[in-house]
Amino acid sequence: MSGARRGSLVVVGTGISLVGQMTLEALARVKRADAVYFVVTNPATEAWIKRLKPSAVSLEDCYAEGRHRAHTYRDMADRILDAVRAGKQVCAVFYGHPGVFVRPSHDAIRRARREGFRATMLPGVSAEACLFADLGVNPGRAGCQSFEATDFLVFRRRFDPGSALILWQVGVLGEASVRKGMTASPDRLRVLTNVLRRHYPSSHPVTIYEAAQFPFCDPHIKRVRLARLPEQKILPTMTLYVPPRPSRVRDRRALRWLIGEIRGANGATGAKGATGAGAKSAGGAGGANR
Amino acid sequence: MADKLSAFLVDVAEDPNRLAQFSANAQRELDRAGLTDAQKTAVLTRDSRKVRAALGTWALAANDDVLEVPGPPPPPPPTSPPPRRQPPAKRKPPKKKRPPKRKRPRRPPKRPTRRKRAPSRPSRKKR
Ligand SMILES: C[S@@+](CC[C@H](N)C(=O)[O-])C[C@H]1O[C@@H](n2cnc3c(N)ncnc32)[C@H](O)[C@@H]1O
Numbered sequence: 001m002s003g004a005r006r007g008s009l010v011v012v013g014t015g016i017s018l019v020g021q022m023t024l025e026a027l028a029r030v031k032r033a034d035a036v037y038f039v040v041t042n043p044a045t046e047a048w049i050k051r052l053k054p055s056a057v058s059l060e061d062c063y064a065e066g067r068h069r070a071h072t073y074r075d076m077a078d079r080i081l082d083a084v085r086a087g088k089q090v091c092a093v094f095y096g097h098p099g100v101f102v103r104p105s106h107d108a109i110r111r112a113r114r115e116g117f118r119a120t121m122l123p124g125v126s127a128e129a130c131l132f133a134d135l136g137v138n139p140g141r142a143g144c145q146s147f148e149a150t151d152f153l154v155f156r157r158r159f160d161p162g163s164a165l166i167l168w169q170v171g172v173l174g175e176a177s178v179r180k181g182m183t184a185s186p187d188r189l190r191v192l193t194n195v196l197r198r199h200y201p202s203s204h205p206v207t208i209y210e211a212a213q214f215p216f217c218d219p220h221i222k223r224v225r226l227a228r229l230p231e232q233k234i235l236p237t238m239t240l241y242v243p244p245r246p247s248r249v250r251d252r253r254a255l256r257w258l259i260g261e262i263r264g265a266n267g268a269t270g271a272k273g274a275t276g277a278g279a280k281s282a283g284g285a286g287g288a289n290r
Numbered sequence: 291m292a293d294k295l296s297a298f299l300v301d302v303a304e305d306p307n308r309l310a311q312f313s314a315n316a317q318r319e320l321d322r323a324g325l326t327d328a329q330k331t332a333v334l335t336r337d338s339r340k341v342r343a344a345l346g347t348w349a350l351a352a353n354d355d356v357l358e359v360p361g362p363p364p365p366p367p368p369t370s371p372p373p374r375r376q377p378p379a380k381r382k383p384p385k386k387k388r389p390p391k392r393k394r395p396r397r398p399p400k401r402p403t404r405r406k407r408a409p410s411r412p413s414r415k416k417r
Contacts, residue, residue, distance in 0.1 A: 019303035043345050047296035048303070213338040215303045216312060220339075235339075 007084035009112045010091050011105045013098040013124020016211045018044055021125040026093075027052065029122065033091035035083040039076065039104070040095045041237070042213065049093060056093075059104075076104040077111060084117050097126035101148065101168055127239050128166060130211035134219045135241060137164060142244040149173050149240070153195060161199040161245045167192075171236035184234040193229045200245060202227035207241040208234055295333075295345055298323040 010029050015021020030036055030049065036056035038049050049056045062075040083090045092098070098105045099121050112119035128146060131137065137144070143163035149170040151157065159165055173188040196206075203225050210220040224232060226242075234240070302308045302319070312319045320330040332344035 017303075018299060042342055043293075044296040044299040044303075047293070048300045051300060210338070214299055214341055215309060216316075216333075217336045217338045217341065220337075 007087045007117055008089050009080065009084050009108060009117060009119040010089075011098045011109060011119075011121040012091060012093055013122070013126075014040055014045055014049075014093060014095050015125035016096055016127055016130050016213060017125075018042075018214050019048055020215055023122065023124065026122050026124065029091050030056075030093060032089070034088035036091045036093060037076075037080050037083070038093035040093065044214070045095065053091075073104040073107060077108040080104075080108045081111055081115070084112050084119075085115070094124075097124040097129070098122070100124075100126040100128070127168070127211055130219070131166065131209050131239060131241060134211060134221065135207060135209065137241070137243075139164065149192065153192060159199075161242075162249075164244050165242040167240040167242070169236070170240045171234045171238050182236060184232075186230045189230040189232070189234065193226060196226055196229075196242065200226055200242065204245070205243065207243070208232055208238055209241055210235065210238045294323065295325055295329045295341075298325060298333075299341070299345075 010033070012026035012029055013022070014026075015023075030052045033053065036049065036053045037059050038046070038056055039059050040046055040049065046058060059076045059079060062072045062079070064072070080090060080092050092105060092108060094102045094105050096102075105121065109119040109121060132139065143160065144166065145159045145163055146166045146168065147157050147159070149167040150173055152159075152167060153173075170189075170192070171184050172182070173184050173192065175182070196204075205223050206226050206229060208220075208222040208224070212219045220238075222232070229240075298320075301323075302312050308319070316334060317330075320333060325333070329344045332340040335341075
């Protein structure tokens with residue numbers, strides 16, 4: 001065996017709020033890596049990463065005005081992979097959760113694995129995780145659907161208005177490039193609103209949400225009626241939360257079936273329906289944490 | 291100058307004691323950090339956007355795909371329906387029951403389950 005070290009890649013997230021939302025595991029990986037590359041949203045996070053690893057390199061220069069995004073992402077992944085190929089233990093850092101609405105992180109991992117390198121991703125705190133905390137949303141209550149806003153419109157995603165709906169990147173709805181100070185165009189918000197109005201009353205409340213990015217800051221939470229959505233100033237760092245419609249119709253057949261199963265599982269010891277699997281699923285249905 | 295603000299923010303975020311001191315007397319901590327008046331004002335708002343602006347960035351790492359739509363209304367998807375229909379179409383004659391199976395999540399135990407459940411009902415009657 002040669003003594004040459006084989007390169008590897010680990011992708012980690014910073015969380016949304018500065019410092020406090022990065023996991024200890026991610027922190028250790030940044031410190032331990034031979035090479036660190038990062039894409040973050042503000043100079044304070046950059047300063048912090050450089051404090052952890054002075055040699056860390058920003059990939060921000062991969063962005064250029066008018067440049068096709070696909071090229072930007074490919075460049076990011078290329079630079080990460082070059083270091084892996086050079087035998088380095090590489091750590092790539094992205095903001096939030098590194099795998100949530102981040103293309104170059106997934107690309108880099110896929111390509112590294114294809115080339116035979118060890119490549120892993122560690123979970124991080126996403127904007128959605130912050131939203132659950134700040135808006136008091138329990139996705140276990142009525143379910144939760146998450147879509148990229150443009151994708152939601154263009155592919156006419158089917159969804160259940162009886163479950164919560166989270167729309168990401170509403171601030172860049174239909175935009176191929178991002179400009180300084182941009183907000184969602186009212187015309188495009190109107191299209192989105194019209195689609196949503198097919199499923200919700202116009203008085204349905206929606207929340208425009210922006211998680212705090214610094215530990216002493218408060219989140220921005222603005223509740224408006226759906227009909228007023230087109231008038232809102234929605235920044236690229238905001239997420240739209242649409243709560244479930246209150247009326248949810250129960251499927252009585254499913255209910256009878258489940259009750260039958262549970263009774264079967266809890267019933268007489270000799271009951272044929274009380275299989276191990278049935279008993280387990282009945283226990284699961286009664287989970288106390290929901 | 292923004293470097294001082296970045297360093298201050300990281301210090302406060304990293305050290306719970308600094309954060310507590312900041313919470314107790316923000317003005318004193320800001321004076322100590324040697325920030326400009328504009329930076330102090332931004333921090334005192336406790337508004338991420340204002341702090342970000344004082345840092346001199348526009349805070350966007352757009353690293354996910356956004357489909358470009360020329361203008362409303364968005365065009366209907368040309369590619370999404372075929373993949374859904376393809377598998378059932380190939381196996382149409384033997385597996386006509388497939389499409390209802392896919393709808394199960396909406397109406398879970400409809401046709402197949404009713405029949406299966408029939409034997410369990412007599413067992414209730416026995417009780
Ligand atoms: C490219 S995605 C990156 C998401 C990030 N990786 C995460 O884990 O949250 C950008 C989108 O994330 C959401 N987002 C980012 N920062 C946010 C914040 N501070 N508050 C609310 N949503 C945010 C917005 O929907 C935004 O358009």
